Amino acid sequence: xxxxxSTSSAVSASNLSIHLGHGADRFEAVQNVQFNIRSGxxxxxxxxSGCGKSTLLGALxxxxxxxxGQLLVDGKPVGGPGPDRGMVFQQHTLFPWRNVIxxxxxxxxxxxxxxxxxxxxAHEILQLVGLQGFERRWPSQLSGGMQQRVEIARVLIxxxxxxxxxxxxxxxxxxxxxxxxxxxxxxxxxxxxxVVFVTHDIDEAxxxxxxxxxxxxxxxxxxxxxxxxxxRPRDAEVVTTPEFMHLKRHCLELxxxxxxxxxxxxxxxxxxxxEPQAII
Amino acid sequence: xxxxxxxxxxFLIPGLSLIACVIFWHLASTYKLDLGLVSFVYVPSPYxxxxxxxxxxxxxxxxxxxxxxxxxxxAGYGAAALLGIGIGLFIGRWKLMESVLLPPLEVLRPxxxxxWIPLAILIFPSSELSMxxxxxxxxxxxxxxxxxxxxxxxxxxxxxxxxxxxxxxxAILREIILPxxxxxxxxxxxxxxxxxxxxxxxxEMISGQWGIGYxxxxxxLIQRYPDIVVGMLLIGILGMGSSFLIxxxxxxxxxxxxxxxxx
Numbered sequence: 001x002x003x004x005x006s007t008s009s010a011v012s013a014s015n016l017s018i019h020l021g022h023g024a025d026r027f028e029a030v031q032n033v034q035f036n037i038r039s040g041x042x043x044x045x046x047x048x049s050g051c052g053k054s055t056l057l058g059a060l061x062x063x064x065x066x067x068x069g070q071l072l073v074d075g076k077p078v079g080g081p082g083p084d085r086g087m088v089f090q091q092h093t094l095f096p097w098r099n100v101i102x103x104x105x106x107x108x109x110x111x112x113x114x115x116x117x118x119x120x121x122a123h124e125i126l127q128l129v130g131l132q133g134f135e136r137r138w139p140s141q142l143s144g145g146m147q148q149r150v151e152i153a154r155v156l157i158x159x160x161x162x163x164x165x166x167x168x169x170x171x172x173x174x175x176x177x178x179x180x181x182x183x184x185x186x187x188x189x190x191x192x193x194x195v196v197f198v199t200h201d202i203d204e205a206x207x208x209x210x211x212x213x214x215x216x217x218x219x220x221x222x223x224x225x226x227x228x229x230x231x232r233p234r235d236a237e238v239v240t241t242p243e244f245m246h247l248k249r250h251c252l253e254l255x256x257x258x259x260x261x262x263x264x265x266x267x268x269x270x271x272x273x274x275e276p277q278a279i280i
Numbered sequence: 281x282x283x284x285x286x287x288x289x290x291f292l293i294p295g296l297s298l299i300a301c302v303i304f305w306h307l308a309s310t311y312k313l314d315l316g317l318v319s320f321v322y323v324p325s326p327y328x329x330x331x332x333x334x335x336x337x338x339x340x341x342x343x344x345x346x347x348x349x350x351x352x353x354x355a356g357y358g359a360a361a362l363l364g365i366g367i368g369l370f371i372g373r374w375k376l377m378e379s380v381l382l383p384p385l386e387v388l389r390p391x392x393x394x395x396w397i398p399l400a401i402l403i404f405p406s407s408e409l410s411m412x413x414x415x416x417x418x419x420x421x422x423x424x425x426x427x428x429x430x431x432x433x434x435x436x437x438x439x440x441x442x443x444x445x446x447x448x449x450x451a452i453l454r455e456i457i458l459p460x461x462x463x464x465x466x467x468x469x470x471x472x473x474x475x476x477x478x479x480x481x482x483x484e485m486i487s488g489q490w491g492i493g494y495x496x497x498x499x500x501l502i503q504r505y506p507d508i509v510v511g512m513l514l515i516g517i518l519g520m521g522s523s524f525l526i527x528x529x530x531x532x533x534x535x536x537x538x539x540x541x542x543x
Contacts, residue, residue, distance in 0.1 A: 061440075061444055062444075063440050063443075063444075080443065081440065081443040081444040082446065083444065083445055083446035085444065086444065087440075087444040089441065091437075093438050093440070093441035095438060095442075095455075095456065096536050096537070097459040097460075097462070097536050097537075106445050106447075106455075107445040110445060110447050110451055111446060138536050140536070155444075158445065158446065267437075268440075269436060269437065269440050
């Protein structure tokens, strides 16, 4: 498996601000944020809905432009989106007109890899996410969990040095979410890329992360930088330990303390817009 | 409880409906039904039409009429499909193109085919090209507008995702925008096929001696009323048939779309 050849990125943000919207509706979604992420770290960004954590992720992916401060990946400012920074959305973005294997192989096609090599590598990655045998299915024929596995495989085939995940398991049921979290840790154990994982689920953040950056409601600021020291590989047992409970209580306190009005969800592409209406 | 054996076969009701229409037509024309506002006094009976159709079929004229009309419709339609999809992709994708191209097109859109005739004759060197142009105007706008709508309705997240996977602008157009807009484009192509046939009689009024539209118009001028109805029915059937073919081809091109709708 040549996914092991991935390099991993370091990220640093200083005085980073991001504004969204236009004219009178313009507001500051992320305010004066500072953090450093070391190469190979698994970071969770935890915060309430609408706090700007997805906005931050969108800026890392290159879909959104910072309005102030600096955001560096491996020492260079983020330009546009690119295959070195893979992005997984909450609702899958698989192309409905491509079957599973062609979706996964899309990144290779964009790099001009020939078809037989594309298919071979896509097969390997599908095996990694446990989806062998589903190559010829259309995305709409898969369950939510399987769709996210394909989405992850499609990003991993590009060997991203930074893996950006926007509540990727938020829409799955509890059982499936647990399975996907374990699968993600297993994959990450093998490829050791840097991961920035956005979630509002405290258990998920503690279970997955090396470090948790806790964000306040809008305008999003980082209010705590928590280390999570549980040994790896982690299994589901860890969530019942007193240390886990202690951390969880601490996070609850932070979020409760900062609780404000409920805000609409933001997306890594900015403010979600309504689907355009059909015209005839 | 509804037993499935009580449900009529699929084609029974549509078939009965068509037969009922013909029976009504027969009675109305035979008994010279006059409702004041509409009158069937001069309407040829189904039998007279059938005789006229028989004469046309056994004459040597049917084939040249058909081939002339089909080649005009397909030439005009083909040009409309290429231009409509091409311009539609650009207008849907780039706001600047929308401001540049859409206003003049919106002015041209409501102009009926028949109003184009004098100008078409002046613009084009041959009457054949003028006729193709008229069928082109019929097909262009449904194809263009549905393409624009399809492009604008493509999920922005899919475009963002493709960019994150390394797709450049040209690849995004080919891999995301075109397939994403395909269902809407095919709707436009199906409607455009019908409207292209609408314009055929208008187009073939220009000149010539061949074509189903010309045959229909000539029959009116020389007062062969059954032939008019034969021409009308032929255009209806050919238009319906070619729209159906486009629909089937569309289904074949976007299998994923019909599957998704059935899930």
